[in-house]
Structures are given as structure tokens and as C-alpha cells.
Amino acid sequence: MKILAACAAFVASLLTMQPATAQSYPAKSVRIIVPYQPGQGTDVATRYLAEHLTKAMGQTFFVENRAGAGGNIGAAEAARATADGYTLLMGTNGTHVLNQYLYPSMPFDPEKDFEPVILVSSFPMVFLTQPSAPYNSLPDLLREAKTKPDSLNVALPSTTARLVLELLNQQCSTSIRGIPYKGSGTSMTDLMGGQVAVAIDTVSASRSFIASGKLKALGVTSLKTSALLPGSKTVAAQGLDGFQVLAWNGLYVPRGTPSAVVQKLNAELAKILAQPEVRQRLLELGHEPAGGSAAELAEFAKSERLKWGPVIAKAGLKAD
Structure with a gap:
């Protein structure tokens, strides 16, 4: 009986432990x-x-x-x-x-x-290019990729950016070449300098360049228009239904x-x-x-x- 009583007391303590923990935490x-x-x-x-x-x-x-x-x-x-x-x-x-x-x-x-x-x-990613680039939307970019497959290279400063490009290539049967970068600083410099044609990066890393007119956005990777970049079209709204990264x-x-x-x-x-x-x-x-x-x-x-x-x-x- 003593053992049963001790077990019952132990179980009761377990049942009351979590509320007490929540009350005193942290x-x-x-x-x-x-x-x-x-x-x-x-x-x-x-x-x-x-x-x-x-x-x-x-x-x-x-x-x-x-x-x-x-x-x-x-x-x-x-x-x-x-x-x-x-x-x-x-x-x-x-x-x-x-x-x-x-x-x-x-x-x-x-x-x-x-x-x-x-x-x-x-936070979504965004496709970026120079203001003077001959494409102003994602469909424009895809046409360029299919007609001139060797003319495009894309700066990828993160793993998520790599996945954006890979998903695009797989869904659109393109073979756009990605160039890995360690961080946004160098990739942005190379994009603005013309060493790469396109970059994929976070909105936070790029929106000041977009606002100043140094870069233009071709599409964001959220399903809905992002509050981070109002006015920019999503990739999904440009013909790639359900595209989200x-x-x-x-x-x-x-x-x-x-x-x-x-x-x-x-x-x-x-x-x-x-x-x-x-x-x-x-x-x-x-x-x-x-x-x-x-x-x-x-x-x-x-x-x-x-x-x-x-x-x-x-x-x-x-x-x-």
C-alpha cells in the first residue's frame, strides 16, 4: 500500500508540475x-x-x-x-x-x-538586374534564357537563392547558370558592374538599390505581393502558378x-x-x-x- 501511495503521489506531482513551471517561468x-x-x-x-x-x-x-x-x-x-x-x-x-x-x-x-x-x-527572394537590361519581367528573362542560353549567369549569394534558381530551371526546363557568392556585398557589386546579368537575393539586401534606381526587380518569390517591396510583381503572378520560395x-x-x-x-x-x-x-x-x-x-x-x-x-x- 505504501508503494501504491508513493506512486500515486509521484504521478500527481507530474500532473501539477507543468502548470507550476509555466507560472514561475522564466x-x-x-x-x-x-x-x-x-x-x-x-x-x-x-x-x-x-x-x-x-x-x-x-x-x-x-x-x-x-x-x-x-x-x-x-x-x-x-x-x-x-x-x-x-x-x-x-x-x-x-x-x-x-x-x-x-x-x-x-x-x-x-x-x-x-x-x-x-x-x-x-522573407521572399527577388530577381534583380540592371536598369539597362533588355528584360523587364520574368517572362522576358525566361525568353532570353531559352533563345540565348549561354548569355545569362545569375549571382547566388545564399543557399536559398540557389534553390530559387534550381526550382525555376526545373519548372521551366531552362539551364540558367548560377554563380555562387559568399554574401550579398560582392554579388551586388558584380551585378551593378555588369559581371553578372542577374542576381537573386533577399528584399532587405536589395531594396535600397531598387529604390535608388541602381537595380530593377523582375519578380519576388512570395505567392502574394510582399509588404517588403510594394508594387513589385510576384513570380507566381507572371505565369508560374504556385511558385513560392x-x-x-x-x-x-x-x-x-x-x-x-x-x-x-x-x-x-x-x-x-x-x-x-x-x-x-x-x-x-x-x-x-x-x-x-x-x-x-x-x-x-x-x-x-x-x-x-x-x-x-x-x-x-x-x-x-
């Missing part, structure tokens, strides 16, 4: 691992949101950068952390979708090792983190992301604010894996 500082260099887009947006979480939750939320291997180093550290809500990861479409298809081995499992919290933001940021915690903590983080971030001044600031930083439930982030990431796994396999793409 009781100390919380680190958010960003698996990229300081100053990069995900890092800047995460630091901004960390300030708001600090104000909302009464404890310091701070960013710790752990860059390398396309985000895998930082994500692996987060996966190994104690599942108590005091280590978070700002994951991306790289860490939680693309890398498992690009790298021969992974130091973590993006599904099994993490619990999703909330989709924080997304988004980079994105989503908050994750190590698998096993109490669900009550996950729910509290989701609720607080949802409130923050709904604030007009926060939404405006994220747009200024090049991010379209998102939101939703943890389950919605899980389903979204799953759909992304189903989409990009076959594309990467067909192209034979590997990490640089």
Missing part, C-alpha cells in the same frame, strides 16, 4: 542561440525580439551567436541543451529544412530533437521542454508580433512578421521538407 535569464554571425538578418531580428521578451517576461533574454556549417553548429548545441526553457534556438529554413538534404551527415535531427514554438517571420525564422526549444513553457513562449511572442510598432520595425529589418501556433510551425516545416527534398535531390545539390 525564473532566470534565457539564452537564444542564433546559429549565424552577429549582424546577419536573423541575428538582428532576434536581438530586437529579445528586448521585447525581456520587457514582457521580466527576465533577460539574450542572444548567443554560434555560427558555422550553415547553422548546424548552433542548432546542434541547442539540441543538446537541457530541455527546461532556458535555451531557445532561432531556427531557419536552413537548419530545419534544407541542411538535412545538403549535408552528408547532420549533428541533430530537426524533427526529433526540437519542439516548435512559433513561426517568427518570413521563402526564407524564414522560427523559434524552437529542445525536445522535452515542458509544454506549458512552450505555450507560454508562444503566447508572449504572438502578442509581441501582433504589436503594430513591432511589425513595422520587422518590416524595416526585412522580415514579414508571422505568428500562429506551435503545431502550425510544425506543419509548415513538414511541408517545406516535402517540397525541397525532391528538388535538392534532383539537382544533386551539396553544401559548399
